Amino acid sequence: MGVYQELCYKVEDFFVKTLTKNQDETIIREKVTSYRTKNDERLLQLKEEKKKDAVEQQRIRVQQKQERERVNLEKEAAEKREIENLISQVMDTSNYSYTAYEFNELKxxxxxxxxxxxxxxxxxxxxxxxxxxxxxxxxxxxxxxxxxxxxxxxxxxxxxxxxxxxxxxxxxxxxxxxxxxxxxxxxxxxxxxxxxxxxxxxxxxxxxxxxxxxxxxxxxxxxxx
Known part of the structure; x- marks a missing residue:
């Protein structure tokens, strides 16, 4: 338990004791303990859900990045085939291999x-x-x-x-x-x-x-x- 939460509990205990001074202290303490336990469990559950959500969001981002990379690679491959086809029509590739300069200029x-x-x-x-x-x-x-x-x-x-x-x-x-x-x-x-x-x-x-x-x-x- 953190220092801040301990302080909050002490403040809560003070107000509970003040507001319930004519009631059974044991019953009140059990109710407070039960409430705090349920609240801690709820907070822990929310924390776990946020953690799972963060993991899922990261998985989605990675998947989307991979998909973009796949699409870009396919696009680059298609463009390369297009340029190489144009090169084969424009240039005498049977006797001379094309250079990177020529490929980029045609592109x-x-x-x-x-x-x-x-x-x-x-x-x-x-x-x-x-x-x-x-x-x-x-x-x-x-x-x-x-x-x-x-x-x-x-x-x-x-x-x-x-x-x-x-x-x-x-x-x-x-x-x-x-x-x-x-x-x-x-x-x-x-x-x-x-x-x-x-x-x-x-x-x-x-x-x-x-x-x-x-x-x-x-x-x-x-x-x-």
């Missing part, structure tokens, strides 16, 4: 890559790889979009497909990369007498992959700065 820009199939690619044409960058078409014209080496040619397109440039592999003389600021990189492609520059590239591994594939298709050697 973020599904409409753009789906439009390549319907509005851009020739029959039997597929992307070999790609990278998002800025094309310095002229000193005054810079265009953001995707540089895409395909099985047939090299393409540069903006996301809205309102701009597209096409390049032939056989005209590529060499490719080199350069630093473009603190974190950015850029690709330079010597295209005949022209020099094509693509900068604002943040993924060096993907940039290297794009450069290597362009050179392999053009049978040239990569030159690094």
């Amino acid at each position: 973020r820009n599904k409409v753009f890559f789906q439009s390549l199939l319907t509005n851009v690619f020739e029959p039997n044409e597929k992307a070999l790889t790609f990278i998002y960058c800025e094309y310095d078409k002229t000193k005054k014209q810079e265009i953001k979009g995707y540089l895409i080496p395909t099985t047939k040619r090299i393409l540069f397109l903006n996301k809205s497909l309102t701009f597209m440039d096409k390049f032939r592999y056989q005209t590529v003389i060499n490719v080199n990369w350069f630093k473009d600021g603190l974190l950015e990189k850029g690709l330079k492609i010597q295209y005949g007498k022209r020099r094509l520059e693509f900068d604002e590239i943040f993924d060096q591994d993907q940039m290297q992959r794009v450069g290597d594939i362009i050179l392999n298709k053009s049978n040239k050697r990569l030159i690094k700065n």
Whole structure:
């Protein structure tokens, strides 16, 4: 019994004794004891019920969390299958495995890559790889979009497909990369007498992959700065 409850009982005893001073003390004490016992049992029962309720609520929360996780996993798996299906349509996966960069870009820009199939690619044409960058078409014209080496040619397109440039592999003389600021990189492609520059590239591994594939298709050697 706690100190507070002992104090309460003493106060109760005082009032009971005062109010029942002309009655049988033994009977009164038995009634008080019986009342307190029943009250303690009721409080204990309430405490146990609260404890059981807390356990049940915790079980429900765990179950709900597990269900949310299951739904999320199923959703992620379905989305992964969807993206992999799109990859198999857009990219030449028979000769090149896709990268995490490519998977994430297709996931973020599904409409753009789906439009390549319907509005851009020739029959039997597929992307070999790609990278998002800025094309310095002229000193005054810079265009953001995707540089895409395909099985047939090299393409540069903006996301809205309102701009597209096409390049032939056989005209590529060499490719080199350069630093473009603190974190950015850029690709330079010597295209005949022209020099094509693509900068604002943040993924060096993907940039290297794009450069290597362009050179392999053009049978040239990569030159690094």
